[in-house]
Amino acid sequence: MKYLILTLTLISILSCxxxxxxxxxxxLVPKTVxxxxxxxxxxxxxxxxxxxxxxxxxxxxxxxxxxxxxxxxKSLIQYKELANNGFYVVFFDQRGxxxxxxxxxxxxxxxxxLEDLKQIINYYTISDTQEVNFxxxxxxxxxxxxxxxxxxxxxxxxxxxxPGGFTSNEIKDFFDKTFKPELLSEWMNDxxxxxxxxxxxxxxxxxxxxAMLVSNVSSHQKDNENNPAPHWRWGGIVSIYLPQDQxxxxxxxxxxxxxxxxxxxxxxxxxxxxLEHQQNLASHYPNSNIITMNNVGHDLLYQRFDECKLxxxxxxx
Numbered sequence: 001m002k003y004l005i006l007t008l009t010l011i012s013i014l015s016c017x018x019x020x021x022x023x024x025x026x027x028l029v030p031k032t033v034x035x036x037x038x039x040x041x042x043x044x045x046x047x048x049x050x051x052x053x054x055x056x057x058x059x060x061x062x063x064x065x066x067x068x069x070x071x072x073x074k075s076l077i078q079y080k081e082l083a084n085n086g087f088y089v090v091f092f093d094q095r096g097x098x099x100x101x102x103x104x105x106x107x108x109x110x111x112x113x114l115e116d117l118k119q120i121i122n123y124y125t126i127s128d129t130q131e132v133n134f135x136x137x138x139x140x141x142x143x144x145x146x147x148x149x150x151x152x153x154x155x156x157x158x159x160x161x162x163p164g165g166f167t168s169n170e171i172k173d174f175f176d177k178t179f180k181p182e183l184l185s186e187w188m189n190d191x192x193x194x195x196x197x198x199x200x201x202x203x204x205x206x207x208x209x210x211a212m213l214v215s216n217v218s219s220h221q222k223d224n225e226n227n228p229a230p231h232w233r234w235g236g237i238v239s240i241y242l243p244q245d246q247x248x249x250x251x252x253x254x255x256x257x258x259x260x261x262x263x264x265x266x267x268x269x270x271x272x273x274x275l276e277h278q279q280n281l282a283s284h285y286p287n288s289n290i291i292t293m294n295n296v297g298h299d300l301l302y303q304r305f306d307e308c309k310l311x312x313x314x315x316x317x
Contacts, residue, residue, distance in 0.1 A: 029207050029233045032099050039099055042092070044119040045112060050099035051092035053124055055083030060131035060156070061124060062087040062316070063117075065094075065140030070210060070239030072098025075229035075302040076137065085313055087133075090124050094143075097235035102203040105241040110146065110249070113242070117147050121154070133316060134158040137301055142166065145251050145284075152257040159312055161265045162273040162298055166251045166284055171243075177272045178220060206236025222269035222297030229302040252284040262288040263315045265308070269297040 033041040033048045040052040050072075062082055066073045073091045083089045093100040095116055096108050121132055133156050136144040141163035148155050149166075164178075165171040211234045223229065262285045266278045275292055282288040291311060293300050301308050 028204050029211075030099060032101055032233070034101050036099070041100075042120070042123055044123060045095075045116050047095055047103060047107070047116075048101040049092045049095065049116070049120075051090070051120075053088060053090045054080040055086075055088040057088055057124070057126055058130075059083075059086050059088040060133060060316075061090060061121070062133045062135055063090045063120070063124075065134060065136040065143050066097070067138030067140050068094070068097060068235070068239060069139050069242040070097055070235040071139075072232045072234075074098070074232045075299070076135075078305050079135065079301075079309070079312075081309065082312065087316070088124065090120070092120060093232075094235075094238070096238040098232050100235075102235075102237070105237055108238050108241045109245045110242070113143065114146060114150060117143070118151070131156045134160075135312065136163070137161045138163060138298065142251070145255070148258055149251040149254045152254050153259075155258070155260060157260045157262070157316060159263045159265065159315060160281075161301055162267060162270060162278065163281055164273065166255075166281060168246075168248045168250070170281070174272065174277075203237060206240070207234050208236075210234040210236035210239050220270070220272045221299070222267070222271065223299040224297065224303050227303065229299045255284050256286055258285060258287075260287070261315070263311075264288060264290040265300065265311065266290055266292045267296050267298055267300045268292055268294045273298065 030036075031039075033039045033050050039050055041048050042051045043049075062079075064073060064076050064079055066076055072093045077091060080089050080091070095112060096103050125132065132154060134141075134144040134147075136142070136158065138161065141158075141160035142165065144155075144158055144160065145163065145166050148158065164174040211231070214234060262282065264278050264282050266273070266275050275290070278290055282290055293304060293307065296303055
C-alpha cells in the first residue's frame with residue numbers, strides 16, 4: 001500500500017507541474033536554511049545548521065542527535081518538553097541533513113562531524129563546567145559514542161536508542177544483516193523510475209531518492225507504517241558518503257575512561273538491533289544499563305513519547 005501511495009503522489013506531482021519546475025526551491029523537497037531565511041540556524045565550522053534550543057541556557061544541556069546518517073530532528077522535536085523539567089534542550093539537523101545547508105561530498109567527513117559537535121557544545125554552553133548530556137537515536141547514538149571516545153570527560157550522561165555499532169567490524173555485521181535488497185524488488189524499481197525526474201540540483205534529486213529508499217528498506221526495524229515518524233528532508237549525499245569516509249575505525253578505545261552512565265533503550269520488535277546486539281554494544285561502556293520497551297520498533301522515541309520521556313527524566317535525574 002505504501003508503494004502505491006508514493007507512486008500516486010509522484011504521478012500527481014508530475015501531472016500538475018512541468019518537469020523544469022522541480023528546479024525551483026521547495027517544489028520537490030523543503031527549502032534549507034539557505035533558501036528559507038526564516039528558519040532558525042547557527043553558523044559553525046564553515047556551515048549553516050538548522051538548529052534551535054529550548055529552556056534556560058544555564059540549565060544542564062541535553063543535546064538531541066537524530067539518526068541516519070542523513071535524517072533530521074523533526075520526529076524528535078516533541079522532546080523540547082524536557083525544557084520544562086530543568087534542561088536546556090538543543091536540536092540540530094546535522095551537517096548536510098534535514099534543513100541544514102547542503103555541502104559537497106568532500107565536506108561530509110567524520111572529522112567535520114566531530115568538530116561540528118564540539119563547536120555546537122561550545123556554542124550552547126555558558127561555562128566549561130556546565131553539564132552536557134546526549135540523547136542519541138540510532139546513528140545519533142553512534143555519533144555520540146564517537147564524541148565520547150574522543151572527549152570522555154566532557155559528557156555527563158547519555159541515552160542511546162538502538163545504535164548500529166561502534167567499530168567498523170560491528171557496522172559491517174549490522175549492514176550485512178540489514179540491507180539485502182533484491183535486484184527486481186519493488187523498491188529497486190522505484191529507484192530506477194525516480195532517476196527519470198530531472199533537476200539540475202543534484203542535492204534535490206539525491207535527497208528525494210533517499211526519502212524513497214528509506215521508506216522501503218526498514219522492514220527489519222518494525223517501524224509503525226500506519227503512523228510513520230515524520231521527516232523534513234533526507235540528506236542524500238550524507239547517507240551515501242559519510243559511511244564511506246573511514247573504512248576502518250574503532251570508537252571504543254577510550255570508552256573505559258568515561259565515568260558517566262549510559263542508558264540503552266531497546267525495542268522488542270526490531271529483528272536486527274536485538275537485545276543481544278545492544279548488550280554487546282553496551283559492554284564497551286563501564287557503566288551502562290538496558291531497558292527494553294515491548295511491542296514497539298526502532299521508531300520508539302516517536303511512537304512512545306510519554307513513556308520515553310519518563311524513562312529519560314528518571315535516568316537523568
